[in-house]
Amino acid sequence: METLVLDGNPIDYDVTGTTGPTLVLVSGWCQDHRLFDHVLPLLAENHRVIRADWRGHGAVRSVEADFGPAEQAADVIKLMDALGVDRFVPVSTSHGGWANMEITDRLSPERVPGSVVIDWIMVEAWPEFVQDLRDIQDPELWLAGRQRLFDFWLGGTAHPAVARHLDDEMASFDFDMWARSCRVIENAYATWGSPLRRMAALKVQRPIAHLFSQPSLPDYEAVQREFASANPWFRPHRIPGQTHFPTLESPAVLAGLVEKFAASVGR
Template sequence: MPETTSGGMRISYDDAGTGEPALLFLPGWCGSRRVFTPLATQCAAQRRTLVLDWRGHGQSETPNGDFGASALVDDALAVIAASGAKRVVPVALSHAGWVAIELHRRLGSQVGKLVLLDWILFAAPPPFLEALQALQDSMRWQQTREQLFAMWIGGLAIPELSYYVREDMGSYGFDMWSRAGREISAAYAQATSPLHALATLKPPVSVLHLYAQPDSPDYLAAQQAFSAEQPWFQVRTMPARSHFPMLEAPNEMAAAIEEFISASP
C-alpha cells in the first residue's frame, strides 16, 4: 500500500481504481480507514479512490505529542499531493467534514464537490456538546465512550458494525478520545454549524449529505428546507439501521455518490 509523509509522520493510504475526480475517503476521529472498505471497493469500480488513515490512526504513524484538526488537513493534503490527483471529491465521515470544508478552502476548484456522511449539520445539541466535554475528562471519558458505543450499535446484530465500533474505535485511549472531543467542540464553537460554514463559502460548493440515522422526519425535512433555499446542498437517506450506512448499504451509497459526482455542477 502507498505511503507519504505529513509533518514528518508516515501516512498510509489505499489507492485503487481509475478516473477523476478521485474520491478521497476521510474517516472520523478514533477510527481507521477500515470503515470504508466495503464502500470504497464499490466506488473503485467506477473511479479512483484514495482512502487514508490519519496520523495516530490505523496503519499511519503515531506522533509522540499532541495534534489537532489542522494536522489532519495536512495529512489529507499530503495524500492528494502524493497521489498526483488533479481533482478530488472528499467523502467525509461525520466530523471529518470539517477537514473536507477546509480542503475546499485551500484548494478551490480542485475540490469541486463534497460528500458528507452522517454528520450533525445543524447546531450541535446540548447533550452532544456535554458528551464532548465528558470525553475530555479523565474520570468520565470511558463511561461516555461506552454510552456512545451503545447508541451506535443499538443492539443491532451487524458483525461488521460491532467489530468496527468495539475493536477498531475501542482501541483508542483517552489521549485520542479527549483530542477528538476538544477539536470537534472547537469546530462547532467557531463555525456554529456545518451548514453555516458551508453557506459562507464563496462561491458555494456542491454538497451531498448521505445518512441513515436519526430516522426522523423532522431532521430530513429541515435539511430539505435548507436545500430549497440553497440549491447547492442535497440530502439523501440510506437504507440502514445504524449511523454507519457505509457498512450496511455500500452498494446504495456508492450509487448515490457516483450519481452526484457524474451530474453537472
C-alpha cells in the first residue's frame, strides 16, 4: 500500500490494473483493503482498481479528530483528485455506503456515473441491531456486542476467509474505532431512516446497484424490488450466500456483477 497525507490524514491506497473504467473500492467501518483481496485480481483484468483505506483504518490507526461519512467522502475525493482520476465508480461495503452516497451526492454524474453498495442494510434499523450498536459504544459491553454482530455476519457457517476477516482483521480495531463506527451508524439511521431514503435524497439520481447476501429478513428483498419499481435507477441483486461478506464468500459472482454494472454506466 502507498500513502498520501491529505490535510494531515494518512490515507493508504493501492492501484491495480492500467486500462478500463476506474473502480474505487472502500470497505465498511473497522475493515481495510484486505476485504477485497479475492475480488481484486478478477476486477483488475478489465479495470483500473483503486483500493482506499479510510482514515484511521490503514497502517496508522490513530486519528487527530472525530470523523464520519462527510470526512470519509472528502478524503476519497481528495485522493481521486491527487491521482488525477476524473471518472470512477465507487464500490462500498456495509456501512461504508453512507460515505459512498456522500461521494456520489457531491460529484456530478459525469464524474460518478453510478455507484455500487454491497450488503448494506437497506431498511430501518431493527431494535436488536440498534441495541448492539449502543452496547459497542459502552466500554463494559462492547466485546459482547461486537461478538453478536460477528456471529450474525458469519451466518452460521465456518467459512475460513470470513472467519479470518472477523477474528484477525476486524478484531484488530480498538474500542475507540468500534465505538465511533457504531455511533456514526446509529446517527445515520436516525437522520435518514434507511439507506433507501438516503439514496432517494440524492440531488441528482443515477444508477445504484445493491449486491447483497444478508440479512435473510422477511420481505427484505421484496421491499427493495418495490423501491426499484418506483425508482428504476436502483438495482438490487441477491447473491446466494450465508455471510455478510460476498467479496470473500462469492468473489467471482460479485466481480461479474460489478463489471456488468460498470459497463452499463460506462461510455
